[in-house]
Amino acid sequence: MRTALSIAGSDSSGGAGIQADIKTMLANGAFAMTAITALTAQNTTGVRDIQEATPAFLAGQIDAVFEDIRPDAVKIGMVSSTPLIDVIVERLTFYKANNIVVDPVMVATSGSELMRSDAVDALQNRLIPLATVITPNIPEAQVLSGLTIHTEQDMVDAAKAIGDACGCAVLLKGGHSVSDANDLLYDQGAVQWFRGRRIPNPNTHGTGCTLSSAIAANLAKGFSLAESVERAKAYISGALGAMLNLGKGSGPMDHGFDLHSAFAEEART
Secondary structure (H helix, E strand, O other): OOEEEEEEEEEOOOOOHHHHHHHHHHHOOOEEEEEEEEEEEEEOOEEEEEEEOOHHHHHHHHHHHHOOOOOOEEEEOOOOOHHHHHHHHHHHHHHOOOOEEEOOOOEOOOOOEOOOHHHHHHHHHHHHHHOOEEOOEHHHHHHHHOOOOOOHHHHHHHHHHHHHHHOOEEEEEOOOOOOOOOEEEEEOOEEEEEOOOOOOOOOOOOHHHHHHHHHHHHHHOOOOHHHHHHHHHHHHHHHHHHOOOOOOOOOOOOOOOOHHHHHHHHHHO
């Protein structure tokens, strides 16, 4: 069985972060391993508290994985500070890690900030250049490119700016647009669109984590980048379309919903 490592924060509500990554990687046929960057107290409505791992402990987790079960792919999610980014860069460089997927998580779906402002520079200039592909949404791509995005041509321009500057492929997710969910893959000058309809589902907690983890799992299994993106997008679209709720939904995002129960059902079918 192919293996994938998630380096990310924990989500106590189980819908995003490390918990989402484990569920997604397993459902997509890869054995999931983890290196936790931070513990969070959060649910679908917001992040209440964050307790970071120390750089030394994060390094120890990464070493423990690579020294025993080398990952076929690595997904990197929430990393909130520069010292943690530096550790990840140093360790992944040391181990010559392959198939690195970076989800540049800056703000949670609920609107809570997950990255310190000083860490954005480290993310952009040290971590992203190691990536095979990064998966920013439109607000994140605006920060990374310095451009404003309103149209599909704006998406192309921003993805090109990021990809050319950082030397990696860019999957710019279009889910923040109003009328569609079209994603753009920019890879070494080539542009490929992955078209998708907007699904009227308010339960979007963890979708970014899930997409990047599904891409990593499929890269680990030997699929090309374009194939991995296509499979990951079909997976998450099917799950959102299932419209599954768990528990008593009482808030703007239907508390208790677990997208991954739908993912598991989608994978079985």
